[in-house]
Amino acid sequence: xxxxxRRPARGPGHSSDFEGVxxxxxxxxxxxxxxxxxxxxxxxxxxxxxxxxxxxxxxxQGIARLFDVPPMPYAERKVAVxxxxxxxxxxxxxxxxxxxxxxxxxxxxxxxxxxxxxIGAVDFATTIAPGLRDVLLTGKVYEAVRRRKQGVAVYDAxxxxxxxxxxxxxxxxxxxxxxxxxKVGPVRKQADAIMRVLTxxxxxxxxxxxxxxxxxxxxxxxxxxxxxxxxxxxxxxVNQVRDELLPGPALTAAGKGALDADGVRQGLAAARLVRGxxxxxxxxxxxxxxxxxxARVRLQRREHRQLKQLGHPMYSLGxxxxxxxxxxxxxxxxxxCAQELA
Amino acid sequence: MSPPRAAAPDxxxxxxxxxxxxxxxxxxxxxxxxxxxxxxxxxxxxxxxxxRRVxxxxxxxxxxxxxxxxxxxxxxxxxxxxxxxxKAGGSLDAMMLDxxxxxxxxxxxxxxxxxxxQIRANPFYDxxxxxxxxxxxxxxxxxxxxxxxxxxxxxxxxxxxxxLIVVDTPPSRSALDFLDAPRRLSxxxxxxxxxxxxGPAKAGGRAYLRVFSSAVGGxxxxxxxxxxxxxxxxxQAFVAALDTMFGGFRDRxxxxxxxxxxDGTAFIVVAAPDPDALREASYxxxxxxxxxxxxxxxxxxxxxTTPLATLGAERSAAAAEQLDEDGEHPLTAVLLRLHxxxxxxxxxxxxxxxxxxxxHPTVPVVRVPARAQDVHDLVGLRGIGEDLA
Numbered sequence: 133x134x135x136x137x138r139r140p141a142r143g144p145g146h147s148s149d150f151e152g153v154x155x156x157x158x159x160x161x162x163x164x165x166x167x168x169x170x171x172x173x174x175x176x177x178x179x180x181x182x183x184x185x186x187x188x189x190x191x192x193q194g195i196a197r198l199f200d201v202p203p204m205p206y207a208e209r210k211v212a213v214x215x216x217x218x219x220x221x222x223x224x225x226x227x228x229x230x231x232x233x234x235x236x237x238x239x240x241x242x243x244x245x246x247x248x249x250x251i252g253a254v255d256f257a258t259t260i261a262p263g264l265r266d267v268l269l270t271g272k273v274y275e276a277v278r279r280r281k282q283g284v285a286v287y288d289a290x291x292x293x294x295x296x297x298x299x300x301x302x303x304x305x306x307x308x309x310x311x312x313x314x315k316v317g318p319v320r321k322q323a324d325a326i327m328r329v330l331t332x333x334x335x336x337x338x339x340x341x342x343x344x345x346x347x348x349x350x351x352x353x354x355x356x357x358x359x360x361x362x363x364x365x366x367x368x369x370v371n372q373v374r375d376e377l378l379p380g381p382a383l384t385a386a387g388k389g390a391l392d393a394d395g396v397r398q399g400l401a402a403a404r405l406v407r408g409x410x411x412x413x414x415x416x417x418x419x420x421x422x423x424x425x426x427a428r429v430r431l432q433r434r435e436h437r438q439l440k441q442l443g444h445p446m447y448s449l450g451x452x453x454x455x456x457x458x459x460x461x462x463x464x465x466x467x468x469c470a471q472e473l474a
Numbered sequence: 475m476s477p478p479r480a481a482a483p484d485x486x487x488x489x490x491x492x493x494x495x496x497x498x499x500x501x502x503x504x505x506x507x508x509x510x511x512x513x514x515x516x517x518x519x520x521x522x523x524x525x526r527r528v529x530x531x532x533x534x535x536x537x538x539x540x541x542x543x544x545x546x547x548x549x550x551x552x553x554x555x556x557x558x559x560x561k562a563g564g565s566l567d568a569m570m571l572d573x574x575x576x577x578x579x580x581x582x583x584x585x586x587x588x589x590x591x592q593i594r595a596n597p598f599y600d601x602x603x604x605x606x607x608x609x610x611x612x613x614x615x616x617x618x619x620x621x622x623x624x625x626x627x628x629x630x631x632x633x634x635x636x637x638l639i640v641v642d643t644p645p646s647r648s649a650l651d652f653l654d655a656p657r658r659l660s661x662x663x664x665x666x667x668x669x670x671x672x673g674p675a676k677a678g679g680r681a682y683l684r685v686f687s688s689a690v691g692g693x694x695x696x697x698x699x700x701x702x703x704x705x706x707x708x709x710q711a712f713v714a715a716l717d718t719m720f721g722g723f724r725d726r727x728x729x730x731x732x733x734x735x736x737d738g739t740a741f742i743v744v745a746a747p748d749p750d751a752l753r754e755a756s757y758x759x760x761x762x763x764x765x766x767x768x769x770x771x772x773x774x775x776x777x778x779t780t781p782l783a784t785l786g787a788e789r790s791a792a793a794a795e796q797l798d799e800d801g802e803h804p805l806t807a808v809l810l811r812l813h814x815x816x817x818x819x820x821x822x823x824x825x826x827x828x829x830x831x832x833x834h835p836t837v838p839v840v841r842v843p844a845r846a847q848d849v850h851d852l853v854g855l856r857g858i859g860e861d862l863a
Contacts, residue, residue, distance in 0.1 A: 162506025162645065163746060194750075296506060298534070298645060313597055314705045345848040346536050374815075377808050392805065399806025403793035405785070417782030418809040425812050427846035453818055455749075 146180065149445055149472050150366060153336045155277045155329065156291045157366075159300040159354065160340030161347045165371045167194040168456050169340045169449065170293035171220075172464035176474030178218030179465065182288040185276050186211070186222040189269040190295060195222045200458060206230075208276075212461075221287075223276070230268040266306040267323065274326045277334075297339060297354040304330050304337070305361050336366030338473075341439065343370060343432035348439060355442050367473055368444050370436070372451040376429050378422065387426035391419055447473045483831045486771030486838035488742075489863045492521035492638070496738055498627035499618070499639045500770075503652055504744035505754040506645040509775040511535045512849055512858060513744050513842075514642040515543060518566055519555075519852065520859030521638055525562035529625070530640040531617055533571050533610065538850035543568045550575045552621075552634075557852050567636065576613040577603035579620075580726075589715055598712040610644040611655030615730045628738060650761055740770040743837075745830075747777055747823035752830045759834050771838035773862065774827060778819045779843045787817035 150156070156173055160166035167188070174186035185208060188195050193203050199211040204222060206229040212220040232249075279286045295303045307323035307330070314320040329335060339354055341347040351368060358365050378386060385391045397415050400406045406414055439446060449467055452460040468474045491497055502514040511532050518530035529552050535545065543555045545568055552567035581590050593599055603609065618641050622629060625636040643652045733739065741762055745755040755772060762769045794810035797803050831839065842861040849855055 163508065163748070163751070296645070313708070316704070319705075345538075345850075349536060377811055379808075382805060382808070395803070396806050396809060399797060399803030400793075402800070402802055403797050403806065403810070405789075405793050414782060414785065417780070417785075418806075418813055420781050421813055421816060422809055424846055431847060453815065455822060 146469065147472060148474055150336050150474070153334060153366070154285070154287075154289055155273065155335045156289060157294045157300075157304065157335065157337040158291060158340060158369075159294045159297050159337060160369075160371075161297050161350045164340045164342050164347050165456070166296070166340045167192075167198060167293050168461070168464070169338075169369055169371060170291050171195060171198050172449075172461050173338075173468060173474060174220045174222075174289075174291040175212055175214060175461055176465035176468040177289045177291065178212075178220045179214040179216060179469065179474075181214075181217040183219045183221070183286070185287045185290045186220055186293065187225060187273055187276065187290060188222070188293040189225045189273075190293070191224075191226070193224060194293065195224060198456065198461065212458075214465075223272075225269050225272045227265045227268050230272045234268060234271060266303050267310055270304065270307060270326055270330070271322065274329055277329060294337075297350045300337065300354060301357040301361050301363065304358075304363050308361075331362050331364065333364065335364050337363055338366040338369055340369045340371050342372055343435040345431075345435065348435045351439065352442065355444065365444055368439050368442060368446045369473070370439070370446060370448045373432075373448045374428075374451045378425065378429070382422075383426050383429060386419070386422035387430065389419065389423055391422060393419060447471045483835060484771075484838040486773070486840035487863070488517060488520075488770070488773075488840060489524070491740055491770050492517065492526060493524060495637070497638065497740055498625075498738040499622065499641065499733070499740070501618075501641045501643065501734065501739065501741050502744055502773075503643050503741060503758055505751055508744050508746045508751050509842075510645075510744045511642045512539060512855070513742070513773055513775065513862070514640050515539060515568070516849075516855045516858035517742075517862060518568070518638075518640040519558065519855045520862065521640070522555075522564040522566035523559040523562060523856075523859075525564040526638040527565050527626070527635050528638045528640060529567040529569070529621055529634070529636040530642070531569055531571060531614070531621065532642045533614060533644045535570060535642075536848070536850075538848070540570060542849075542851045542855065545570050550579075550617075555852075565635075571610070571614055571617055573610050573613045574603050576617055577609065580616060585715075593712070593715045596712040596715065597708055609655075611652050612727065614641065614644055614652070616726060619726055619730045619733070622733060628736075629733070650757060653761060653765065653767075735765070735767050737768075740768055742770050742773055744773045744775060746775050747826055749826055752826055756830060756833055759837055769837065771840065772830070772834075774839055774841045776844040777841045778816060778823055780813070780816050780820055782813060783817075783820070785813060785817070787814045787821065790814040790817060 156170075156177070158166055158170035158173060160169070170188075171186055174184045178184040186195060195211065196203050199222070201209075201211055204224040206224065206226045208221045208223045210219055211222040214220070273290060273292055276287060277290045294300055305327075307326045310323040311320060311327070314323070337358055339351045341351040355365055355368075376383070382391065393415050396418060397406065397411055400411050400414055400418075405411070447468065448471070449464050452463065465474070491500070500514075500517065502510045502517070504510050511534065514530055514532060515535070518528045522528045530543075532540070532543075532545070535543075540546070544553060550569065550572040552569040555566040555568050558564075558566045578594070581593055585593060618639065621636070621639050624631055624633045625639060626632040626634065627637060627639070734741075743755045743758050743762075745751040759769060759772070790810045791814040794807040794814065797807040797810070827839070831837075840862055842858060845854075845857075847854075849858060
């Protein structure tokens with residue numbers, strides 16, 4: 133793995149805004165890069181010789197693609213190494229397998245489990261029954277967070293690549309719905325225990341967004357609904373932030389179409405991109421692009437202000453010009469450590 | 475099917491599609507966050523202004539887009555959109571899907587008032603009608619069926635004068651959910667487990683009973699142990715109350731499915747030029763073809779464009795560096811860097827799109843350039859409509 137000189141800065145004295153958080157839930161509108169951010173966060177949290185588990189629950193095999201490994205079975209597997217000995221393990225939770233495991237664990241079912249499967253009860257539970265699928269998924273995450281070996285937590289942190297913002301509150305809150313339906317019994321007890329962890333300071337729900345209108349609006353709505361449900365909002369992670377290359381006055385001028393066209397033409401001539409009196413088309417093209425850039429920057433600033441008003445800590449991740457690959461993940465992990473998200 | 479070609483794909487002409495009076499249903503599919511709703515709205519508006527009488531069903535529109543169409547509340551009723559050009563004789567109605575209310579309507583349509591009240595009072599009904607996995611897909615199909623039944627299209631009564639229905643699909647984790655969820659629901663409703671829950675009497679003939687009677691006792695005991703007796707009782711009561719409606723559910727799901735395969739229906743797959751969205755689009759295209767459902771083409775949204783494609787990223791960046799080194803023309807250097815960034819994105823997006831086209835050479839594609847701002851008025855929708863044309 134290409135880890136040689138990419139070392140997330142997480143030395144002994146490193147501090148994080150989320151010290152003590154064991155479960156990091158990462159949500160975001162579709163297309164904002166939530167899986168990428170979750171993976172980078174798992175990597176960042178593993179640095180310093182720690183051990184993290186990255187969990188996906190949406191049947192998409194997004195983790196396998198991101199880390200460039202074959203599709204994941206229902207098992208925890210090492211997918212990356214932080215340079216100083218930290219490990220990132222990953223798990224793609226599959227509801228049917230999670231249900232059988234759950235039944236086996238708690239009820240030693242054996243043959244009865246197979247009968248359930250045959251008569252369609254497993255189908256019922258995993259694809260159809262109200263929210264049961266989400267109960268199983270959150271149950272598995274809860275188990276991983278709580279798992280201990282010889283008195284020591286197996287994972288320092290669990291990062292959940294969660295369903296998108298529009299469904300996150302319902303997803304995390306599903307166990308309180310169960311509590312409403314099942315008044316007694318082991319399912320009820322389990323549901324209550326899961327809700328206690330999810331609403332505790334050991335959990336943080338991070339929202340990934342872009343500086344665009346719809347993702348920001350969804351983030352604002354998401355924060356409101358999480359807060360109303362008593363779920364702990366962590367950070368707002370702004371992804372794919374692009375540098376503002378144009379200095380202030382030039383940015384304003386670009387927006388008004390008032391940049392110095394003649395100066396630009398001379399610049400292009402100095403760079404030997406145009407000759408003599410030519411290059412009008414190139415000048416126009418560059419000025420038009422500058423105008424678009426200016427509009428984009430103004431929009432970004434406006435959206436940023438709106439996010440800031442939420443009052444939750446904000447983190448910015450730079451746009452990866454080369455697209456997302458393994459190197460890009462380490463890059464993002466480094467940015468997270470530097471901003472003390474991890 | 476036409477033979478595969480190596481050259482660039484055909485350009486998708488959506489004007490030809492919406493101008494064809496034979497087109498009565500257009501379904502916009504794709505994974506979440508690719509601009510499906512906006513595409514559906516823009517297409518519906520364009521069709522209306524070109525003379526079609528359109529109703530558009532949106533699922534979860536952004537607030538400002540909904541406002542642009544005069545949809546202030548989620549009330550499940552098509553309303554006329556104001557400000558639509560009527561010179562060509564067309565009109566546009568729009569509605570937002572209210573999943574819960576649609577479910578209520580289905581229950582009311584299929585059960586006696588007494589049964590309907592029973593169903594709605596059951597604690598499981600609320601969970602099922604709002605969080606049931608696949609409910610929104612099923613309800614979108616149900617609503618499409620209802621709109622079609624009233625419309626002036628083949629198979630409709632003509633109570634409403636709509637001759638084109640444009641449908642947005644739910645923001646599912648996968649575009650395939652739209653096709654799969656309704657079937658999953660009806661197969662569940664036919665399932666043995668349900669019959670089992672309703673008690674031995676419904677579990678089929680006597681021979682069947684003998685084989686399963688021991689299992690039934692065991693299962694019921696197990697469920698009681700897991701969930702508590704009261705939950706099981708609630709589930710049983712709920713399933714028993716729904717029993718009368720099962721046939722209706724299944725028939726309607728099947729009917730709508732058949733409609734989707736009929737002439738007059740066209741699927742439009744919407745994607746953004748990133749690998750994930752296009753992979754989803756690929757799955758969906760393959761699935762449509764294996765289900766004999768008519769695909770019109772791919773809408774590639776938010777494509778980066780440049781007026782200066784002849785100046786490559788490398789050359790532009792190198793020139794910027796040269797200017798920096800010379801300490802001259804800092805503004806030009808910045809503009810060249812901006813252009814280099816843009817060109818890198820343009821090239822990467824083209825590569826991703828080319829992979830899709832290589833896999834699906836016969837699927838026509840139309841590109842919609844990225845905009846600086848989201849669309850939230852009819853003017854903006856018209857702009858997108860022109861790009862789609």
